[in-house]
Amino acid sequence: MSSSRLKKGIFGTVTALGILAVGFVGGWEGKRNVAYRDIVGVPTICFGETRGVKMGDTATDAECATMLGDGLVEFEAGMRSCLRDPDAIPDESYVAFLSAAYNIGQRAFCRSSMARRWNAGDLRGACDALLMWNKAGGRVIRGLVNRRKAERELCLKGLK
Template sequence: MTLVAWFLGLIRPTVPEPVAAPQALESESVAPQPAAPKDFHTLACEVAAALARRFEGLYLVPYLCPAGVPSIGYGATYYPDGTRVTLHDSAIDQRQAEYMLLWMVRTVYLPAVLKLCPAVDTPERLAALIDWTFNLGAGNLKVSTLRKRVNAGRWDDVPAEIRKWNRGGGRVLRGLVLRREAEAALI
């Protein structure tokens, strides 16, 4: 079992059993094809989105995040059209929240991490850095010692650097400690 499979099992403990495909007609002689393996970026984005779901929580109406920024869904501060979230916005449904989360992970945070940390070499490490950046922003990644350690290939030092970012409002927050531990475990 890979680390990613184990981790996804923790955050999605109930996965339905696959349903058997209907039997081919006798006149058909097409052999079933195995599912294509997921690519590096897709796998990383799925794990990062799972982390964000777990630690951001789902809010279908606008709210102020702990930093005082209007947010909606799984911590979105902007809509895909670039409009900022305000506290006067309409509620969204879970499908919209999911779309916004995947949009942010794939089009905002994945490219930022790939640009700032080209040395990332596994989907697990990429997922951890995407979630870290989702939570703390690309600006913090850009100026962090974490980025320097990643790009120097000093992977043994990376978990400690991730764990340093566990404060909000000047104090250690349990939710951030747990999130940093989950990210560090993927390194």
């Protein structure tokens, strides 16, 4: 089993799947070069990065791109650790799950119905479970509803 489907080889060459993941996740997260508070008040920068961010932080476009790429590889490793046979997940479904893991966190993803259903052999059910993750701060957020619908659509393409 490989350790990453986003990067390959000794030099960490980005794969086509890695490019799809960066484009998909980056498109949903949007980019801000100055730290801001997200919808629940967490300091956030670039493409949704929250780890170690303080209000007043700034980043260049290049730093934001590096943070996103490195973050996706890190979240991919966490996601893979709780999935049975992650290399058997179709590419589109894999990116949808990675997008969700990046957004909700590795721990939450690994405890989710998405992971449980995939591990039980139910890819369609795992894709459908994406729709459950539409809340922040205890309330339904329109942007999360839209993101989860898009992730589910991408996920279901893996069934075809």
